[in-house]
Amino acid sequence: MQTHSGHSPPLLSVPFPPITPSPSSLISLLKLSSSLHGVRQLHALAIKTGLFRDPLVAAEILRSSVLSQRRDLRYGRSVFDQMPDPNCFSWNTLIRAYAESEEAPSHALALFAQMLLSSTTTQPNQYTFPSVLKACACIQAAEAGTQIHGQVVKLGWSDDAFILTNLVRMYSSCGFMQDACKLVDSSLLPDADASVVLHNTLIDGFFRLGMVEQARQLFDRMPNKSVISWNGMISKYAQIGLFKEAIALFRKMQMEGMEHNFVTLVSVLPAISHMCALELGEWVHAYAEKNDIEIDDVLGSALVDMYSKCGNINKAIQVFEQLPKHNPITWSAMISGLAMHGRAAEARDCFQRMEKAGVIPTDIVFVGVLNACSHAGLVEEGKSYFRRMVNVHGLRPKLEHYGCMVDLLGRAGLLEEAEELVLSMSVNPDDVIYKALLSSCKMHGNVEIGMRAAKRLMEHFSSDGDSMVLLSNFYASLGDWGTVSQVRLMMKELDIKKDPGCSWITVNGRIHEFVVEDNTHPQSRKIHLMLAEMADKLHEAGYVPDTTQVTLNIEKEEKESTLLYHSEKIAIAFGLISTNPGTTLHVVKNLRICGDCHSSIKLIAKFANQTPPTPAAVALSPSATCLCAAVEMKETDTSYSADHCVSFMIFFSFYRAIPLAPWGVGRGKTLLGLEAKA
DNA sequence: ATAGGGTTAG
Numbered sequence: 001m002q003t004h005s006g007h008s009p010p011l012l013s014v015p016f017p018p019i020t021p022s023p024s025s026l027i028s029l030l031k032l033s034s035s036l037h038g039v040r041q042l043h044a045l046a047i048k049t050g051l052f053r054d055p056l057v058a059a060e061i062l063r064s065s066v067l068s069q070r071r072d073l074r075y076g077r078s079v080f081d082q083m084p085d086p087n088c089f090s091w092n093t094l095i096r097a098y099a100e101s102e103e104a105p106s107h108a109l110a111l112f113a114q115m116l117l118s119s120t121t122t123q124p125n126q127y128t129f130p131s132v133l134k135a136c137a138c139i140q141a142a143e144a145g146t147q148i149h150g151q152v153v154k155l156g157w158s159d160d161a162f163i164l165t166n167l168v169r170m171y172s173s174c175g176f177m178q179d180a181c182k183l184v185d186s187s188l189l190p191d192a193d194a195s196v197v198l199h200n201t202l203i204d205g206f207f208r209l210g211m212v213e214q215a216r217q218l219f220d221r222m223p224n225k226s227v228i229s230w231n232g233m234i235s236k237y238a239q240i241g242l243f244k245e246a247i248a249l250f251r252k253m254q255m256e257g258m259e260h261n262f263v264t265l266v267s268v269l270p271a272i273s274h275m276c277a278l279e280l281g282e283w284v285h286a287y288a289e290k291n292d293i294e295i296d297d298v299l300g301s302a303l304v305d306m307y308s309k310c311g312n313i314n315k316a317i318q319v320f321e322q323l324p325k326h327n328p329i330t331w332s333a334m335i336s337g338l339a340m341h342g343r344a345a346e347a348r349d350c351f352q353r354m355e356k357a358g359v360i361p362t363d364i365v366f367v368g369v370l371n372a373c374s375h376a377g378l379v380e381e382g383k384s385y386f387r388r389m390v391n392v393h394g395l396r397p398k399l400e401h402y403g404c405m406v407d408l409l410g411r412a413g414l415l416e417e418a419e420e421l422v423l424s425m426s427v428n429p430d431d432v433i434y435k436a437l438l439s440s441c442k443m444h445g446n447v448e449i450g451m452r453a454a455k456r457l458m459e460h461f462s463s464d465g466d467s468m469v470l471l472s473n474f475y476a477s478l479g480d481w482g483t484v485s486q487v488r489l490m491m492k493e494l495d496i497k498k499d500p501g502c503s504w505i506t507v508n509g510r511i512h513e514f515v516v517e518d519n520t521h522p523q524s525r526k527i528h529l530m531l532a533e534m535a536d537k538l539h540e541a542g543y544v545p546d547t548t549q550v551t552l553n554i555e556k557e558e559k560e561s562t563l564l565y566h567s568e569k570i571a572i573a574f575g576l577i578s579t580n581p582g583t584t585l586h587v588v589k590n591l592r593i594c595g596d597c598h599s600s601i602k603l604i605a606k607f608a609n610q611t612p613p614t615p616a617a618v619a620l621s622p623s624a625t626c627l628c629a630a631v632e633m634k635e636t637d638t639s640y641s642a643d644h645c646v647s648f649m650i651f652f653s654f655y656r657a658i659p660l661a662p663w664g665v666g667r668g669k670t671l672l673g674l675e676a677k678a
Numbered sequence: 679a680t681a682g683g684g685t686t687a688g
Contacts, residue, residue, distance in 0.1 A: 063679080067679090092679075127680050161681065162681050166680090169681085194681085196682080197681055200681095201682055226682080226683095229682080229683085231682095231683040232683050233683095262684080267685090269685075270686095298685050300685080301686060302686090303685090305685075305686065327686095328686080329685055330685080331686085332686040333685075336686065367687050368686080368687080371688075401688080406688085
């Protein structure tokens, strides 16, 4: 524990040593010393007493300064340079420190070359090569790596498991997967464990090169898989956005009886969040609690994010408040979660708490608060956060921040200002910026600025499906059907596919997927009866379908019936026929909800009410392009209530349904201690 | 003393 009172530096955090310590007692003190400051004091003492000449003492001083948590490479280098004849251990230590550093991995190679030229007593040993190879992998030095491989062979260390792993990593990082595979196949491995490690390294290499299929094939072929093999696959899938695959593999892991550990849970949670698989997320949380997996700041961040994205912001807050400690990512997850749920005031309070706690906000935290302001229409406040980010915290605004600001201004109807910002940005605007501007223009019916934004969007990013759809919808909203058909024709010619609108709902642990006008579900007939009933009730209530939401040039009656079969309405119909009153329906959608669905669903939720209303969560919109859903809902956000609470999570990308059995069932296990439903 | 897996984001 180190406490800074401000003026005086902390004293030694270890008992003061005897006047002339023995080399061994100095070494043990160094091992005890947790801060760099303590190391420096002991270093000074070693010089004063002449103990620094002892190679073991000097080596330990070097080790403590570069390999502790608060490592200082420059200091370590100066210690090293003071050694008249560093021993092998010291060379290895500094090489490793450089190899694992972010700033100067190439220094590891330089140092290694220097070592080869130095006195004959300190030639490299087994411990030298892993670090040197790691450095080669890091800077993609294939030439040097291959030479070092030759040296390894010559010295007879080709069967060393540690060296092999790093050779494989070196080849795969440099893009030579064939060499990496050959090396693994031809190696005489000491044991099965080493083989697992090598295969895991290969899989990692495939993923890095984007060869996902090959990675999976290798994984499936592996005879022995460790938890790390599973975790690696799950985390990589999640990192590249293959959330469905990540979850499916996690389930397979359950089925095969492989135990989860801390890293498994941390790796799968982002995938769960993105798929909005709340029940599975709850299962993960319960699993951690039951199996004494500590919910620390890291797992906590993932859980807070999961609960926010899956619609349970109160649970997210509860988890957040119970964490033993908070780091910038924890704060970030909480602030973004609150922003996502339109709880701007709480997001701001959270930000202030963070600052009070002395945590320096990262640029990602600012994405969260700016988002919160955007949701709540707090224009001035958003601007002031933006200025504070730049002027007080010295953070350079990135595309993300400009995106937030364009959203903020655009949604508030300040389109001139939004356009001005786009033109004056210090970074080149990308498609997301133009899309934000254009959709604001569409929202506010600003033709002039909208046309300019559309033109820019077309010039720069014409091959993107999202942009084309937005353009088409923009011109449709102007009634310019000529341009609409031009855009559609262009999409056809360039073979650009629009993401199909798609909604999911989880019922009894199973995810059901619906597309527009879907009649593929086994219960389709019943669903369509319910849809008809919904339409009748809407009609009785005097509801007039908002046909301006249909961006096709067709007759009015046709437009009305198209609206009825939007995927979210089908998902709700299915939810209504398959759950009891009092059940919250969570509908997940990949694209933005249309205005008609938005308002008619609110009415439907009222009909579905069978007991006195309770406050409900509505319209969660975690992505930028659907923020307007939240703004449009603002007036009803708090007054709206229903037992069948319908909350929407809207995402950008398209996911297919996961054919899943009920969560956590398999091998006689039950879901959260309850008997699983069939 | 040395290999393989981890949280936030328009």
